[in-house]
Amino acid sequence: MSKIIGEQSIQFDNPPIIVGFSSVVGQKEGEGLLGQYFDKIIEDPMYGEENWELAESKFQKVASQLAINNAKLTINDIRYIFAGDLLSQLIATTFAFKDFQKPLFGLYGACSTMGESLQLAAMCVDGGFAPYTLAVTSSHYCSAEKQFRFPLEYGNQRPPTTTWTVTGSGAIVLGRQGKGPRVTYITPGKIMDYGIKDPMNMGACMAPAAADTIYQHFKDLKSKPEDYDLIATGDLGVVGKSLVKKMLLEKGYELKDNFTDCGIEIYSPTAQDTHAGGSGCACSAVTLTGYFLKKMLSGELKKILLVPTGALLSTVSSNEGESVPAIAHGVVIEY
C-alpha cells in the first residue's frame, strides 16, 4: 500500500515506470534552445489539417502513438488514457482520441495538465488498476491565441510580461513493469488566488500556486531544495520565476541554480521574440519528455521535481472581472 505523506503528498510503493515518452513540437520550438532534443518538429502549423484545433489534436495523436511505439507496446496494451488541453471542452483531446477506442479520463488543469495527468496515471498504475496508462497533453499557439486572446490577424501588441504558447504535445506511457525513470512521489496542488487580474501576466498569477506546491512538497517529504538535481516549474517565465524564488525564500527555502522554469528553457531569449518565455500545456510536457527525461537516461539528472503550473481563467471569467486563480501539481521522477 502506498504511503500518504503529510498534508498533500503520496509516496508510491511500486513507483510507476516511464516506459515510453515522446515530444512533438512546432517550428518555433524546433528553432528554440531545446530544438535538437525533440523527437519530431512539424513545420506546418496546420499539420495538414483544416483548422488549428484539428492540428492540435494531431499533435496529441502523433505524440501518443510515438510514446507507445517507444515503449515497444501497441495501443491495445494501454488500459486508460489521462489527457487534457487548454481548449474549451477539451476538443483537442476529444478529436485526438476519438478513434483510439480506449477509455479516456478528460482532465483540465490548464497548463498544469502534464502534472495532473501524470499524477492520476501514476495512481492508477500503482493502485493496480492498469498495467499501462498514457498521460498526454497539448497546446497550440494559434488555437490558444484564438481562444484566449485576440485573432492572430488582428496583430495586437503583446506586453513584455506575456508568454508564448508552445505548439506541441508530450506523451508518457507509465507501466508497472519495464525499464526507465520512475514516478516516486506526487504532490497534487490546491488553487491559490492572490487576486491578480491581468491575463497578460500569467507568471505573476501562477507564482503563488507554484510556490505553495513546492513549499508543501518540501514540508510533506521533509526534503529541501538541494535534494533534487533539478526543480522545474511549468511556464512561469522570467516574471513568475523570480516571484517564486522570493516567496519560497520568505518561507525559509532558498532555490538556487538547480531551479528553472520550462518556459525559460524552451525559447531563446535573444533570438526569439517570446517576451517572458513559453507557456501552455505543452511547455512543461515537451520540456519534460524532450529534454529532462533524456538527461535522466544519459545520467546527467537523477532526481527531478517537476511542477507544471496552470492559470485557471476563461474569457468569460476575465470579462466578468474575476481574478486569475492558479494551480500547480508536483511530480518527482527518479532514475
Add this chain to the structure above:
Amino acid sequence: MSKIIGEQSIQFDNPPIIVGFSSVVGQKEGEGLLGQYFDKIIEDPMYGEENWELAESKFQKVASQLAINNAKLTINDIRYIFAGDLLSQLIATTFAFKDFQKPLFGLYGACSTMGESLQLAAMCVDGGFAPYTLAVTSSHYCSAEKQFRFPLEYGNQRPPTTTWTVTGSGAIVLGRQGKGPRVTYITPGKIMDYGIKDPMNMGACMAPAAADTIYQHFKDLKSKPEDYDLIATGDLGVVGKSLVKKMLLEKGYELKDNFTDCGIEIYSPTAQDTHAGGSGCACSAVTLTGYFLKKMLSGELKKILLVPTGALLSTVSSNEGESVPAIAHGVVIEY
C-alpha cells in the same frame, strides 16, 4: 489489490463507501418529479451572486459543504477533490473551490463528469491514496445556454429533441471507513462517434457511448440487465434512451423496466416544457444524490449501475462542422 476485469472494468477489493452526499437544485428542478427528494431548492437562479457563472460555483460550494457535513466530517478530512463542470476552462469549479484550500483534480467529461469524478475518487480511496475524497459536479441552465447555444434574451425556439440543462450540483464524499452504499465496480468509457452533427439532439449523439459502456460493462463482469435493480443513463432524454435500448438489443441484451435515464426522471413531461428531458452534469449527479441513493438507504434499491453520459463538443468544434463525439462512464453502487 483490486481486480482488473475484462477490457475496461475494475472491481474494487475495498469498495469505497459513500459516507456523505448532497443535492442542491434550482426552482425548476424543485418543481419537477423529484422535487421532494432534493436537500436544497434555490429559487433565485443567481443564488445571490453577480452572474450565472458565480451562481453555478455557489451550487458546487454549497453542495460540497453539505455532503461533508452529512458525512459528519470537516473539509480538513477531505484529502483530494475531483470536480468539473460544463463551462469553458471549468470556471464554475475553479471559483467554487478556490477558497477550500484542498488539492483539486479538475475533470472534464461533459455531462458524464459525475461518473468520471466518482471513478477517480473511488480509485484514489481504494488504492490507499486518501482516507476521504470528494466527487462533485454542477451545471446551470443559464450559464450553459449562454455558453453553448443562444443568449437567453434572444428567445430562440428549441426543437423537440433538445433537453433542458439541470441547474444544481451533486456532491459525494467517499471514504475507506464508515457506513453507506459502496462503489463496487467501475467501467470507464471510451469516446464513441457515430458522426452525428446536431447539437440540438444530444440524446442521439450520446446514445452510442452509453450503449457501448453498458455493453462493455456486461461483458467485463459477465453480468446481465436483470442483475441490477436499476440501470440509469445520465441525460439521454426520451430520444437517446430508446436508441440505447435498440442498440443493446442488437447486441443481445434486452433492457426492460429497470432501465431509466436521469434526464427522464427529473422533470415532468406534461407539466414542464423541457422537450426531450433534462441534461447537464447536474442531471445525473442530483438524480443520484437526491433520489437513487435515498432509495438505496431506504432499501428499495440494492444494486444500481449509473452511466452518466457526456457530449464532447464546443461551440468552436460545432462551428467548424465537426461531429459530436460522446463518452459515458459506468459506476456500480451496492448497499
